Amino acid sequence: MMAVTVLAIAVQRNLFSVVVLAGIYSFLMATVLVALDAVDVAMTEASVGAGISTVLLLGALYLCGGEEAKPLARPWLPLAVAAVITGALVYGTLGLPAFSDPSAPIHVHVVPRYLNEALRETGVQNVVTAVLASYRGYDTLGETIVVFTAGAGVIALLRRLRRRGNGEPR
Amino acid sequence: MRRFLVLRVVGKLLIPFMLLFALYVQFHGDFGPGGGFQAGVIGAAVIVFYALIFGLPAARRLVPDAVVESMVGLGVLLYAGVGVAGLVFGGNYLDYFVLGADPVSGQHRGIFWVEAGVAITVSGVMLKIFYMFAGRRRALEDQ
Numbered sequence: 001m002m003a004v005t006v007l008a009i010a011v012q013r014n015l016f017s018v019v020v021l022a023g024i025y026s027f028l029m030a031t032v033l034v035a036l037d038a039v040d041v042a043m044t045e046a047s048v049g050a051g052i053s054t055v056l057l058l059g060a061l062y063l064c065g066g067e068e069a070k071p072l073a074r075p076w077l078p079l080a081v082a083a084v085i086t087g088a089l090v091y092g093t094l095g096l097p098a099f100s101d102p103s104a105p106i107h108v109h110v111v112p113r114y115l116n117e118a119l120r121e122t123g124v125q126n127v128v129t130a131v132l133a134s135y136r137g138y139d140t141l142g143e144t145i146v147v148f149t150a151g152a153g154v155i156a157l158l159r160r161l162r163r164r165g166n167g168e169p170r
Numbered sequence: 171m172r173r174f175l176v177l178r179v180v181g182k183l184l185i186p187f188m189l190l191f192a193l194y195v196q197f198h199g200d201f202g203p204g205g206g207f208q209a210g211v212i213g214a215a216v217i218v219f220y221a222l223i224f225g226l227p228a229a230r231r232l233v234p235d236a237v238v239e240s241m242v243g244l245g246v247l248l249y250a251g252v253g254v255a256g257l258v259f260g261g262n263y264l265d266y267f268v269l270g271a272d273p274v275s276g277q278h279r280g281i282f283w284v285e286a287g288v289a290i291t292v293s294g295v296m297l298k299i300f301y302m303f304a305g306r307r308r309a310l311e312d313q
Contacts, residue, residue: 047211059303129205137264141249144288148246151295158302
């Protein structure tokens, strides 16, 4: 179903349907994440990917019109590059440990400590929250600052444009 | 969109529950799925929903630009302040163990404030971006 959505996005020329299809894709992705027991990520995907970004993209579309320009160049070279990269990535996945293999390196390093000690050390039942806010506090502080920087960037860019528009008549 | 009665009524019915859900996600993040980021996004989405139904000016009256902009900075300051509080109480930066009477309650308190900081910044940034995009149209028409 996700592959069908992606194909529809690639084929579609009307940007409005592309935005709506992208929202559908996000919801499908969220269901996949629920199936993988990553409820926190699924919640984020559903609210950010399908909710906020769809609204923002629709707002942007309202500003710039809804029809995609016809592609100028022939797609063969980008297609070849994409095919080669896909091949490399698929080849790379062959070297990964099997899905949910308990002896994979990622599951034997710090994960047992998180899973076994998090409740005793932090008193927080949700291990995701414990790791995010406590064990990885610095990372989350960095992420918050990234979000802050994004907001500050948008404010700086758009507000200067508005003031210039008001200042000198064009 | 002021004319659509059904949308207005349903919106008014749903918005309190959506806000409640955002708060639930925020404060129940210790026990169930969720946390600051998700709660912030849901909280911002509530205001975006309100703006879509009742118009941008109404939303701007409800949550003014100054509030949104100070939220953007306030969250980061709150997060960083928790770290500084750890220093003040004699621990390392972002060390929650010293914030409470015993380590576990200190962890609880630290995580609570950190998550609150994340939620404030995230919802402020989301709302600000939405206001900026939605307000562009009017700014362009003014020229």
